Amino acid sequence: MxxxxxxxxxxxxxxxxxxxxxxxxxxxxxxxxxxxxxxxxxxxxxxxxxxxxxxxxxxxxxxxxxxxxxxxxxxxxxxxxxxxxxxxxxxxxxxxxxxxxxxxxxxxxxxxxxxxxxxxxxxxxxxxxxxxxxxxxxxxxxxxxxxxxxxxRQSYQDVLTAKAYLGDGKKVLVFAPDSAFGKSNVAAVQNVLGGAGATVTDIAVPATATDFTPFANQVKAAAPDLVFVAWAGTTAGAMWQALDQQGVLASTKVVTGLDIRASWAGFGAGGTKLNLLAHYFDxxxxxxxxxxxxxxxxxxxxxxxxxxxxxxxxxxxxxxxxxxxxxxxxxxxxxxxxxxxxxxxxxxxxxxxxxxQPMFQAKLSGSGDALTATPSGTLTPEDAAPPAAAMKG
Known part of the structure; x- marks a missing residue:
């Protein structure tokens, strides 16, 4: 010691x-x-x-x-x-x-x-x-x-980590901001899950949005088998609250990336229900x-x-x-x-x-500031490898 x-x-x-x-x-x-x-x-x-x-x-x-x-x-x-x-x-x-x-x-x-x-x-x-x-x-x-x-990591590696969560479902909806980050996630889900036979649609939320209720209602109305949420930044808490309040977390399987530790409480009451893909956590x-x-x-x-x-x-x-x-x-x-x-x-x-690189799957337990993450699965670097891209220059 x-x-x-x-x-x-x-x-x-x-x-x-x-x-x-x-x-x-x-x-x-x-x-x-x-x-x-x-x-x-x-x-x-x-x-x-x-x-x-x-x-x-x-x-x-x-x-x-x-x-x-x-x-x-x-x-x-x-x-x-x-x-x-x-x-x-x-x-x-x-x-x-x-x-x-x-x-x-x-x-x-x-x-x-x-x-x-x-x-x-x-x-x-x-x-x-x-x-x-x-x-x-x-x-x-x-x-x-x-x-x-x-x-x-890159978005494709996130999506490969999420793929295992789809199961027998075929209807996938991507919920993401209308930004380079969001578009990259939509494209990756279309390539990976769409390529595996799923029907992929998306809701592109304006990056400046602060009221997420209308978008959450759109998600619930679409009734997908799996919702892939790609989000980053300070509005995440409001976004998750809207999805929870509109019943999205209770009505379908929601998969998302595990953000920084300070954001976990922002998942709200539904945090322990989420299926998490993780680039990394302590x-x-x-x-x-x-x-x-x-x-x-x-x-x-x-x-x-x-x-x-x-x-x-x-x-x-x-x-x-x-x-x-x-x-x-x-x-x-x-x-x-x-x-x-x-x-x-x-x-x-x-x-x-x-x-x-390795990628991780995780679950949260506890509540509020006492939430903790534990690994529920690990993808090897080979399993999480994106397809080779053509070098542009």
Whole structure:
């Protein structure tokens, strides 16, 4: 026990040292290029996905310390991180990325939002810089171009995890926002469940909606065998309340992704009735990377998007170890790369840069703030692998 405690303290100390290193990057990226190695992280520090961005950033700092043995260095060169808030706005993200590229930065990361990732990816290809997208789940990020990778899961992997819940049902309805994220989920359900013989329809809810009662009534009237709910952001609580109040949770099988821990109480009284697919939740896996992350995050509680930041840092360190200055060599070092991370073994598929990874099924128990998640099933990286995408550039 004392050895474990000592180990965790050592890792935590390394993480704090790495955080101090990243916080010190106040010179221009161009000035740092000859000595240090600057990574530009453009992510949702504010905006509707700020809580996701915060977890990603905490995971990234922990992953950087873990991957560099607490030094924050590649050889003798310090990894210096420039953090920029895009507020979930693709225009701000593109402007920030262009500014970083103009200052000589060769490695970009972040993209909490799918809409942002899909705008930054072509910029990476145009300028031949490495781009490791973060929590953005759009399938279109996979295969976007040779310079674009992802450190999180994609919508197709969510849907493959949900497929087992369909059973003998044939009528599927997708309830999702009218956004890049929502459209990606609709397309994935049509491909996976529609391809298996189900009839798939969808209700696209305006991203600005705050009253979900009319949409919940539409779901109930459709009487599907399975409702696949894809939702993200601060309006989730109101959405689930409407589905519950209009009797949707009691009248059909509802499958959805398990969001961040703070959102679970928002499921309301019907939370324990849901069939949950999970990218990640604390306790879903246990290994050295998980223990390092757990020791680093506030309160020792890991959450949904911590692993995305952790894996991004691991990927970037590996790429920089392959070649700190040649981006094409960085790309080559990542293609086909397998490594142990918080979720377990991850593999970057060479032909389209999909990130093959375990996926989890879960159930909730308890109520309110005392809800807990336990795994009810695990899909192997192979079982959750999306079909190969044609590389676009």
């Amino acid at each position: 004392s050895g474990s405690t000592t180990s965790r303290r050592a890792v935590l100390g390394a993480v704090l040292a790495a955080v101090a290193v990243t916080a010190s990057a106040c010179g221009s990226p161009q000035e740092a290029a000859s000595g240090g190695l600057t990574v530009g992280v453009v992510y949702s520090q504010s905006g509707p996905l700020a809580s996701y961005g915060a977890q990603y950033a905490e995971g990234f700092k922990a992953g950087l310390a873990y991957a560099t043995g607490g030094t924050g260095k590649i050889g003798e060169r310090q990894v210096e991180v420039t953090w920029i808030d895009d507020a979930g706005d693709p225009v701000k993200a593109v402007s920030a990325a262009k500014d970083l590229i103009g200052k000589g930065v060769k490695v970009l990361a972040g993209s909490t939002s799918s809409g942002v990732a899909l705008q930054v990816a072509p910029l990476a290809a145009e300028n031949k810089v490495l781009f490791v997208s973060g929590p953005a789940a759009s399938d279109a990020v996979t295969g976007a171009n040779k310079y674009t990778f992802r450190s999180g 306790g879903a896996a246990d290994n050295a990377a998980y223990q390092a992350l757990k020791a680093a995050v506030p309160g020792g509680k890991t959450d949904l998007f911590h692993p995305d930041g952790f894996a991004a840092a691991q990927m970037i360190v590996h790429a920089l170890q392959g070649s700190p200055d040649d981006v094409d060599k960085m790309v080559g070092s990542l293609e086909g790369y397998s490594f142990d991370s918080v979720k377990g073994k991850l593999t970057i598929r060479a032909e389209d840069h999909a990130l093959l």
